[in-house]
Amino acid sequence: MVKIKDIAERCGVSIASVSKALHGTSDLNPNTAEYIRNVAREMGYIPNASARLLKTNRSYNIGVLFVDDTSSGLEHEYFSSILNSIKDESEKQGYDITFISHHFGKDHLSFFEHAKYRNVDGVIIASVDFKDPEVIELIESDIPTVTIDYVFDGKSSVISDNIQGVREIVNYLVQCGHRKIAFITGEDTSVTRNRITSFYKTCEANGITVRDNYVKRARYHLPKESGIATRELLALDDRPTVIMYPDDYSLLGGITEIEKEGLLIPDDISIVGYDGIKLSRLLRPELTTFVQNSTEIGVQAAKKLIEIIEQPKLSFSESIPILGHLQKGKTVKEIK
Amino acid sequence: MVKIKDIAERCGVSIASVSKALHGTSDLNPNTAEYIRNVAREMGYIPNASARLLKTNRSYNIGVLFVDDTSSGLEHEYFSSILNSIKDESEKQGYDITFISHHFGKDHLSFFEHAKYRNVDGVIIASVDFKDPEVIELIESDIPTVTIDYVFDGKSSVISDNIQGVREIVNYLVQCGHRKIAFITGEDTSVTRNRITSFYKTCEANGITVRDNYVKRARYHLPKESGIATRELLALDDRPTVIMYPDDYSLLGGITEIEKEGLLIPDDISIVGYDGIKLSRLLRPELTTFVQNSTEIGVQAAKKLIEIIEQPKLSFSESIPILGHLQKGKTVKEIK
DNA sequence: CTGAAAGCGCTAACAT
DNA sequence: ATGTTAGCGCTTTCAG
Numbered sequence: 051m052v053k054i055k056d057i058a059e060r061c062g063v064s065i066a067s068v069s070k071a072l073h074g075t076s077d078l079n080p081n082t083a084e085y086i087r088n089v090a091r092e093m094g095y096i097p098n099a100s101a102r103l104l105k106t107n108r109s110y111n112i113g114v115l116f117v118d119d120t121s122s123g124l125e126h127e128y129f130s131s132i133l134n135s136i137k138d139e140s141e142k143q144g145y146d147i148t149f150i151s152h153h154f155g156k157d158h159l160s161f162f163e164h165a166k167y168r169n170v171d172g173v174i175i176a177s178v179d180f181k182d183p184e185v186i187e188l189i190e191s192d193i194p195t196v197t198i199d200y201v202f203d204g205k206s207s208v209i210s211d212n213i214q215g216v217r218e219i220v221n222y223l224v225q226c227g228h229r230k231i232a233f234i235t236g237e238d239t240s241v242t243r244n245r246i247t248s249f250y251k252t253c254e255a256n257g258i259t260v261r262d263n264y265v266k267r268a269r270y271h272l273p274k275e276s277g278i279a280t281r282e283l284l285a286l287d288d289r290p291t292v293i294m295y296p297d298d299y300s301l302l303g304g305i306t307e308i309e310k311e312g313l314l315i316p317d318d319i320s321i322v323g324y325d326g327i328k329l330s331r332l333l334r335p336e337l338t339t340f341v342q343n344s345t346e347i348g349v350q351a352a353k354k355l356i357e358i359i360e361q362p363k364l365s366f367s368e369s370i371p372i373l374g375h376l377q378k379g380k381t382v383k384e385i386k
Numbered sequence: 387m388v389k390i391k392d393i394a395e396r397c398g399v400s401i402a403s404v405s406k407a408l409h410g411t412s413d414l415n416p417n418t419a420e421y422i423r424n425v426a427r428e429m430g431y432i433p434n435a436s437a438r439l440l441k442t443n444r445s446y447n448i449g450v451l452f453v454d455d456t457s458s459g460l461e462h463e464y465f466s467s468i469l470n471s472i473k474d475e476s477e478k479q480g481y482d483i484t485f486i487s488h489h490f491g492k493d494h495l496s497f498f499e500h501a502k503y504r505n506v507d508g509v510i511i512a513s514v515d516f517k518d519p520e521v522i523e524l525i526e527s528d529i530p531t532v533t534i535d536y537v538f539d540g541k542s543s544v545i546s547d548n549i550q551g552v553r554e555i556v557n558y559l560v561q562c563g564h565r566k567i568a569f570i571t572g573e574d575t576s577v578t579r580n581r582i583t584s585f586y587k588t589c590e591a592n593g594i595t596v597r598d599n600y601v602k603r604a605r606y607h608l609p610k611e612s613g614i615a616t617r618e619l620l621a622l623d624d625r626p627t628v629i630m631y632p633d634d635y636s637l638l639g640g641i642t643e644i645e646k647e648g649l650l651i652p653d654d655i656s657i658v659g660y661d662g663i664k665l666s667r668l669l670r671p672e673l674t675t676f677v678q679n680s681t682e683i684g685v686q687a688a689k690k691l692i693e694i695i696e697q698p699k700l701s702f703s704e705s706i707p708i709l710g711h712l713q714k715g716k717t718v719k720e721i722k
Numbered sequence: 723c724t725g726a727a728a729g730c731g732c733t734a735a736c737a738t
Numbered sequence: 739a740t741g742t743t744a745g746c747g748c749t750t751t752c753a754g
Contacts, residue, residue: 051502053731064741069733079739096499100436100445101731104746109436110491111484111504124473125664130466137460137485144491146504148447148484149473155446155480163432166387168447168482273668302668309670328461329665332609332638334645389747400725405749415723437747440730 052093060093061086072097103169112140112355113150113170115161115185116177123177126271127327128297128344132198135348136174143356145171152184162188172355174198180240194358196351199241201369206358208351211371212241215340216248216294218376219322222338223292224256227385228320231258232290234279234300236270242296249294261288270296273303280304284311284319291385292320298327298339316383326377336379347372388429396429397422408433439505448476448691449486449506451497451521452513459513462607463663464633464680468534471684472510479692481507488520498524508691510534516576530694532687535577537705542694544687547707548577551676552584552630554712555658558674559628560592563721564656567594568626570615570636572606578632585630597624606632609639616640620647620655627656627721634659634666634675652719662713672715683708 054072058065063086070078071086072095103109116123116133124130137147150164150173161184165173172194178185180200189195189202197207223231233249236242246265253260263286268275276295283290284307295301301323305315313319315335323330326341350370358365390408394401399422406414407422408431439445452459452469460466473483486500486509497520501509508530514521516536525531525538533543559567569585572578582601589596599622604611612631619626620643631637637659641651649655651671659666662677686706694701 051731054733055731065732066734066741066743067739070740073733077739082739096495096502098440098505098731099503100439100505101746102733103436104434104440104731104748105733107746124460124466124470125463127461127463130460134460137487141485141487141489144489146484146487148482149477151473151477151482153477153480159432163430166432167435169434169436299665299668302665305670306668329635329638332635332642333669334641387747390749391747401748402725402727402750403723406724409749413723418723434747437730438749440732440747441749443730 051098052095053098054095057086057090057093057095061089107169109169109171110145111148111168111170112136112145112352113148113165113168113173115150115173115175115188117151126177128325128342129177131344132176132348132351135345136352137348139349139352140356143352145352145356160184160187162191162193165191165193171359172196174351174355175200176351194355194362196355196358198347198351201240204367206354206365206367206369208347208354208370208372210241210342210344210347211373212244213248214371215324215342215374216245217252219294219324219340220249220252220256222376222378223294223320223322223382224258226320226382228292228382229256229258230264230288230290231260231292231294232264232266232283233260233294234266234268234276234283234296234304236268236296236300238267264290268296268300271299273300273306275303276300277303277307280307284308284313289319292322292382294322294324296324298323298325298330298337301337301339316381320382322382326374330377330379335381337377338379338382339377340374341377342374343372387434388431389434390431393422393426393429393431397425443505445505445507446481447484447504447506448472448481448688449484449501449504449509451486451509451511451524453487462513464661464678465513467680468512468684468687471681472688473684475685475688476692479688481688481692496520496523498527498529501527501529507695508532510687510691511536512687530691530698532691532694534683534687537576540703542690542701542703542705544683544690544706544708546577546678546680546683547709548580549584550707551660551678551710552581553588555630555660555676556585556588556592558712558714559630559656559658559718560594562656562718564628564718565592565594566600566624566626567596567628567630568600568602568619569596569630570602570604570612570619570632570640572604572632572636574603600626604632604636607635609636609642611639612636613639613643616643620644620649625655628658628718629655630658630660632660634661634663634673637673637675652717656718658718662710666713666715671717673713674715674718675713676710677713678710679708 054065054068057068071083174196176198201207266279268279323337323339326339330337330339390401390404394404407419510532512534537543602615604615659673659675662675666673666675
């Protein structure tokens with residue numbers, strides 16, 4: 051590998067001059083600088099990130115924490131899409147992406163230790179258990195962080211606006227004449243709590259009193275669980291006219307059960323998903339779902355983190371909401 | 387950040403001893419070593435990967451090249467699933483994952499240069515244009531590489547066995563009584579060529595002469611294109627009884643067109659996908675598709691790369707085939 | 723068994 | 739305008 055010293059020798063200048071020329075800055079003679087740069091290019095010089103880091107304490111490397119005990123964070127389209135846009139935006143700004151884990155050879159390292167070990171300039175945290183002490187340790191450390199879909203006091207985050215999402219869904223349903231609205235939720239997280247609150251609030255605003263047994267808890271991305279909840283809802287005396295699902299994937303578990311009952315969608319019962327997976331428009335009937343803007347979430351997360359890294363003094367901590375939009379498909383019937 | 391020097395001072399020993407104690411190796415007095423390790427732990431010592439790398443030239447970092455000019459490599463479930471298992475396996479073995487790009491600040495770096503810049507120990511290459519000179523440069527360099535679904539002479543690769551996949555599909559179709567089998571393929575890649583050859587071969591082995599207009603070219607993951615090809619196939623005088631699609635996602639584009647024609651699946655026409663996306667079992671009718679073992683592909687790729695990195699002398703270049711399995715759903719009719 | 727010292731490649735103050 | 743030099747934190751001969 052050709053290094054600065056090699057260039058210096060070839061050019062007959064000092065390594066300091068080469069370093070300066072390469073940075074374009076400082077008061078080198080423009081001609082010398084130009085000459086050095088040419089030679090460097092010719093020799094195929096590539097800087098060594100580690101050596102530079104050792105001096106500057108800047109790695110231009112961003113850590114991403116995408117863990118899930120089911121080890122499938124990346125298998126959710128929502129998250130892989132976010133990762134993809136984090137990657138695009140970061141690279142555009144000259145940062146690379148390294149996954150943070152807690153492995154270190156055969157040993158265990160906490161997330162914070164791992165981030166330190168790899169010298170990342172900052173970390174974007176998504177799809178983790180935000181109650182995990184290791185996650186909290188990382189967030190409370192001196193490493194810049196941005197969380198996705200979870201807010202820590204005094205820290206920056208990017209939040210898919212679940213309150214808006216559920217509000218738009220419910221309002222649309224009401225507009226279609228529905229008043230018996232059931233809601234199958236995901237496991238208890240802040241995202242879920244926001245959605246539930248928004249659900250009750252919007253129902254109330256529309257003069258609808260929510261029956262307790264219309265709200266069922268399941269878990270995200272587990273069609274089986276949503277299927278069970280669906281069965282329970284269908285068994286009620288006063289069956290809902292529409293069921294809202296925690297995500298599009300779970301909704302399919304619901305469809306299975308609905309069809310088992312011999313019911314037609316949307317004629318006998320309406321359903322609504324969440325996420326807006328790519329397949330949602332290809333399915334028949336086309337899904338009515340709330341599309342989360344995962345690309346924008348990734349972009350904003352990367353932008354915010356880089357801002358914190360590069361201008362810590364000018365960057366205030368904020369929670370950036372990202373709006374989505376309702377995709378009107380064919381799974382909701384206009385009644386009355 | 388606490389460093390070796392700090393530990394040395396606290397213990398009243400030299401930094402060399404600390405380093406040795408930390409590595410467990412060498413001929414330090416076991417007690418001293420133990421003592422040093424305890425102090426280190428107590429002080430919360432975390433090694434600095436960059437400093438170590440500078441000396442050892444080993445980063446314990448693996449680069450992954452997942453690019454797509456449509457910038458959606460990660461948005462394909464097949465690839466995000468592979469990435470996920472590469473990540474799991476690598477971390478298990480003490481390696482981290484960094485994405486290779488060709489960005490460097492505002493400048494451009496070739497993939498090879500970028501890999502050098504980040505000092506990765508090796509690179510796993512997937513979902514790229516394997517004809518790209520930059521990709522070839524990287525593969526022909528001295529950096530250990532493993533490619534996925536593409537073979538370079540003398541280099542190691544992990545290959546989803548597309549020959550087997552198509553063979554199993556065709557044999558199954560024949561077994562179900564089909565002889566008029568159409569095949570919509572993806573764009574021209576080695577994967578596609580293997581599939582096509584396997585298609586012709588297996589048909590021939592079953593005494594079936596493939597009609598030229600039964601083979602249509604579309605592109606992967608573009609349901610619209612497969613939809614168009616489907617329309618063309620349906621318009622033929624001698625319509626096929628079954629259509630094979632390049633992937634499950636594209637198949638949905640086919641379904642749309644088939645339903646537009648007022649045909650029923652599988653009664654009027656049978657269809658078969660490829661990939662085995664998670665949704666395939668949830669769709670109705672449940673998809674008949676060939677499930678690629680993406681998890682195993684990722685695991686093997688990581689294992690092979692680490693083997694090349696750690697035992698270059700003992701590792702010979704090989705192409706590791708990964709078998710998948712046929713998932714029999716409800717989209718293929720038994721005829722006659 | 724332990725320590726001194728060189729140096730990995732680079733940057734940046736400080737000379738000149 | 740250019741060069742000297744001192745490290746960044748770590749590993750690793752080589753001496754003692």
